Structures are given as structure tokens and as C-alpha cells.
Amino acid sequence: MNSNLFRYIFSFIFLILLQSFVLNNVQLSGYLNPYLYILFILSLPFDISKYALLLLSFLLGLCVDIFLGTTGVHASASVFMAFFRPFILRVIAPREGYDTTTRPRLQDMGVKWFIIYAFTLTLLHHLFLFYTEVFRFSHFFTTLGRSISSTLFTFILILISQLFIFKKADSKS
Amino acid sequence: MSNLIKLLIRYSFFILFLLFELICFFLIVQNNHYQRSSFLNLFYETSGSIQNRYAAITEYLNLKNINKELAEENARLKISALESKMKLFGENYLINDTLFKQKYVYITCKIINNSVNKSSNYITLDKGALNGIEPEMGVIGPNGIIGIVKHVSPNFSTVVSVLHTNFRASAKVKNTGFFGSCYWDGNHYQTGIVEDIPSHIKIKRGDTIITTGYSTVFPENINIGTVLSFELPPEKNFYTVKIQFTQDYKNINYVYVVKNLLKEEIKELEKLTEEQ
Numbered sequence: 001m002n003s004n005l006f007r008y009i010f011s012f013i014f015l016i017l018l019q020s021f022v023l024n025n026v027q028l029s030g031y032l033n034p035y036l037y038i039l040f041i042l043s044l045p046f047d048i049s050k051y052a053l054l055l056l057s058f059l060l061g062l063c064v065d066i067f068l069g070t071t072g073v074h075a076s077a078s079v080f081m082a083f084f085r086p087f088i089l090r091v092i093a094p095r096e097g098y099d100t101t102t103r104p105r106l107q108d109m110g111v112k113w114f115i116i117y118a119f120t121l122t123l124l125h126h127l128f129l130f131y132t133e134v135f136r137f138s139h140f141f142t143t144l145g146r147s148i149s150s151t152l153f154t155f156i157l158i159l160i161s162q163l164f165i166f167k168k169a170d171s172k173s
Numbered sequence: 174m175s176n177l178i179k180l181l182i183r184y185s186f187f188i189l190f191l192l193f194e195l196i197c198f199f200l201i202v203q204n205n206h207y208q209r210s211s212f213l214n215l216f217y218e219t220s221g222s223i224q225n226r227y228a229a230i231t232e233y234l235n236l237k238n239i240n241k242e243l244a245e246e247n248a249r250l251k252i253s254a255l256e257s258k259m260k261l262f263g264e265n266y267l268i269n270d271t272l273f274k275q276k277y278v279y280i281t282c283k284i285i286n287n288s289v290n291k292s293s294n295y296i297t298l299d300k301g302a303l304n305g306i307e308p309e310m311g312v313i314g315p316n317g318i319i320g321i322v323k324h325v326s327p328n329f330s331t332v333v334s335v336l337h338t339n340f341r342a343s344a345k346v347k348n349t350g351f352f353g354s355c356y357w358d359g360n361h362y363q364t365g366i367v368e369d370i371p372s373h374i375k376i377k378r379g380d381t382i383i384t385t386g387y388s389t390v391f392p393e394n395i396n397i398g399t400v401l402s403f404e405l406p407p408e409k410n411f412y413t414v415k416i417q418f419t420q421d422y423k424n425i426n427y428v429y430v431v432k433n434l435l436k437e438e439i440k441e442l443e444k445l446t447e448e449q
Contacts (some may be wrong), residue, residue, distance in 0.1 A: 072200030
């Protein structure tokens with residue numbers, strides 16, 4: 001439990017730093033803005049309290065906002081995503097329910113489940129994020145295109161990160 | 174109350190979510206210039222359009238009052254326009270002509286009786302001696318001369334109209350200074366005659382005939398009429414000019430009695446000169 005806590009704290013800090021110093025400089029033609037830090041919200045355990053989920057997401061988004069200088073934008077998108085996480089989990093829950101010893105990871109829940117889970121939440125987060133950033137619906141389809149392309153980019157990065165965890169878990173075990 | 178608490182507990186997750194989003198929204202609008210400006214823009218546009226709708230509705234409902242107000246304003250404007258005229262030639266208005274040191278006071282009067290169809294037409298005014306009107310004063314209207322005061326009672330006065338066969342006024346052609354005598358020939362009420370204009374000056378149809386100011390009755394440069402036609406009688410050196418009066422004598426309501434403040438001085442001086 002303690003090691004889990006430290007792991008989450010580490011990933012929290014690591015993802016924020018990665019986001020602000022590496023990924024934030026990746027802006028391919030303005031359409032691809034990966035936001036990998038949401039991986040933290042995705043990787044939180046199944047049995048986490050909904051309120052803690054909201055609070056942690058809010059703090060995560062706020063930290064990213066502080067580094068990016070966009071106060072509130074990422075926090076709101078993260079909270080939005082966190083709000084939908086329990087619903088998504090319930091909808092795509094396996095027949096026998098979630099095993100509290102497993103975590104929402106690729107190797108634990110399977111490729112299909114993880115793709116649905118990660119992609120839906122990433123899409124929700126990015127849609128909310130980009131529309132909040134633009135703050136108007138005048139360029140609706142441009143914003144839509146930007147959020148979808150960025151979603152794909154982020155999603156690919158999330159899959160790659162899962163492979164990393166996969167290998168690490170493999171080497172550990 | 175307990176139901177409310179139950180409701181709050183039941184939707185606490187959603188309420189917490191809304192709370193966080195509200196905080197975020199507040200942070201966004203508070204700290205990001207772009208989002209703030211677009212938010213305020215939206216806010217003002219929305220409130221502006223709502224106010225516009227509201228104004229349109231209330232405007233329609235208030236049309237009656239607005240009409241009334243407009244009518245009142247029209248009336249006020251009409252009055253003030255008339256008043257401005259009165260002020261110009263009002264009761265206490267002095268034309269202080271420094272070059273000639275002449276002073277005229279104009280007394281506004283209303284015409285209470287008028288005629289144009291006799292050979293000796295008189296006008297009755299609603300003011301008299303109590304208002305400072307004296308015999309031999311000139312009377313002018315908005316568009317030209319009217320006549321000369323004949324008799325004065327305390328409250329009324331009678332005026333020898335221009336349309337009186339005995340009326341004479343000194344007149345000149347505008348911009349020339351050659352003067353003659355103006356009278357009414359007793360025919361049509363809109364036309365008169367100007368005599369004694371020297372034959373060597375050029376006049377043409379449409380020239381304006383104005384007062385000279387040689388008499389103490391009328392101020393200078395008051396319109397009398399415009400030239401309709403003119404002829405040079407045989408063996409005479411003076412034109413006989415037919416003029417159309419600029420003032421329509423059938424349609425006058427308010428006139429101004431001209432009080433020449435230096436009349437006595439001029440009369441005395443002229444008398445002195447004639448006696449010698």
C-alpha cells in the first residue's frame with residue numbers, strides 16, 4: 001500500500017514534469033498537442049473514492065496549469081474527465097466486476113477494455129480542454145479536429161507508456 | 174429538509190464536480206486575459222440582446238406615452254420658435270445701433286380686427302397707451318410693413334394700414350439707395366405703387382423695395398415688396414413701379430409696434446432747422 005502511494009506520488013510529479021518540460025514543446029502544426037498527464041487519472045485504482053478522484057484530478061490539472069500558465073483550463077478538463085471515469089468504468093465493467101487487486105492497466109484488463117477505457121476518457125478530456133481553451137464555438141470544427149487529432153496522439157503515447165509498465169512489471173516479476 | 178439533505182447526499186458527487194468546475198471556471202476567467210475578455214464579451218452581448226428585447230417590448234407598450242411626449246415636445250418647440258421671434262422684437266428689446274445711435278423698441282401686438290377690401294383699411298391692435306403705444310408709431314409684421322398707428326386708447330390702438338389710400342411710406346430699391354414714395358392705389362390688396370424712383374437707375378422685375386428710415390416711423394431695411402412691373406410715364410423722369418407686397422395683409426396675426434426712442438430729438442432738431 002505504501003509502495004503504491006509512493007508510486008502514485010512519483011507518477012504524479014513525473015507526469016507533470018514530463019508534460020510541462022517535454023510534451024508541451026511538442027506542437028506539430030498546432031493540431032497535435034499531447035497531454036499525457038491524464039495517464040495519472042487513468043491509472044488510479046478502481047476502488048478509489050469518487051471524491052478523492054475529483055480532488056486529485058483537480059490538483060493534477062491545477063499543477064499542470066501552473067506550469068503551463070493556463071490557470072484553470074487543465075484543472076477543469078481533468079475534473080471533467082474524472083467525473084466521467086466512474087460512469088465509464090461501470091459501463092465497461094466485466095461481468096464479474098472489478099478485482100480490487102488489479103489496476104486499470106493494459107496488462108491487467110486486456111487490450112480491448114483498455115482501449116475503450118483510455119480512448120473515451122482521453123477524448124472527453126481533450127474535447128473539454130480544447131473548447132475551454134478556445135472558449136467559444138465560432139471555430140467549432142477546427143477545434144473539434146484539433147481535439148480529435150490530439151486525442152489520437154495522446155492515446156498512442158498512453159499505449160506506449162503501458163508497454164513500458166508492461167516491461168517493467170515483467171522484469172520485476 | 175431531510176429530503177433535501179438526502180438529495181444533496183445522493184448527488185454529492187455531481188455537486189462536488191460542479192463545484193470544482195465552478196472553481197476552475199472562476200480561475201480561468203479570473204486569470205486568463207483571453208478567456209476573460211471572451212467571457213465578458215459573451216456576457217455583455219447576451220445581456221445587451223436581452224435588454225434590447227426588453228426595450229423593444231416596453232417601447233411598444235409605451236408608444237402611447239411616447240406619442241404624447243413627442244406631441245408635447247412639438248408644441249414646446251413651436252412655442253419656443255415663436256418665442257424666439259418675440260424675443261428678437263420683444264417688448265424690452267433694444268436695437269442699439271451705435272453708428273447712428275438709434276434705438277427702437279418693439280411691442281408685440283395681436284391683431285384683433287383687420288380688413289383689406291375697403292379703400293381705407295384700418296387694423297385694430299390689442300395693446301394701447303398702457304403698453305406704451307403712441308400715435309404715429311410704425312407697425313411692422315413678420316414679412317414687411319403693416320401701417321402707422323392712428324389713434325390710441327388705453328388698451329387698444331388703431332392702425333392706418335398700408336392698404337389705405339392716404340398711407341405714404343418712404344421706400345427705396347434695395348442696394349441702390351434711390352428712394353421714392355410708396356402707396357396703395359386702392360386696387361388689389363397685394364399690389365402697391367412706388368413713385369419717384371429716378372429714371373436713370375436700373376431696376377428690374379423682382380427687385381426688393383425696402384423702407385428707408387428717413388421718416389421716424391419705420392426702421393431702415395424693412396421689406397415692403399418686390400417689383401412686379403415698372404413704366405416710365407411720358408415727359409417724366411421718374412418711374413412708376415408696381416410692386417407686390419411681401420406681407421400678405423390678409424394673413425397676419427401678430428405685429429410689432431416700433432417705438433423710436435430718438436423720435437423727439439429728431440423732430441425737435443428738424444423743427445429748429447425749418448424755423449430758421
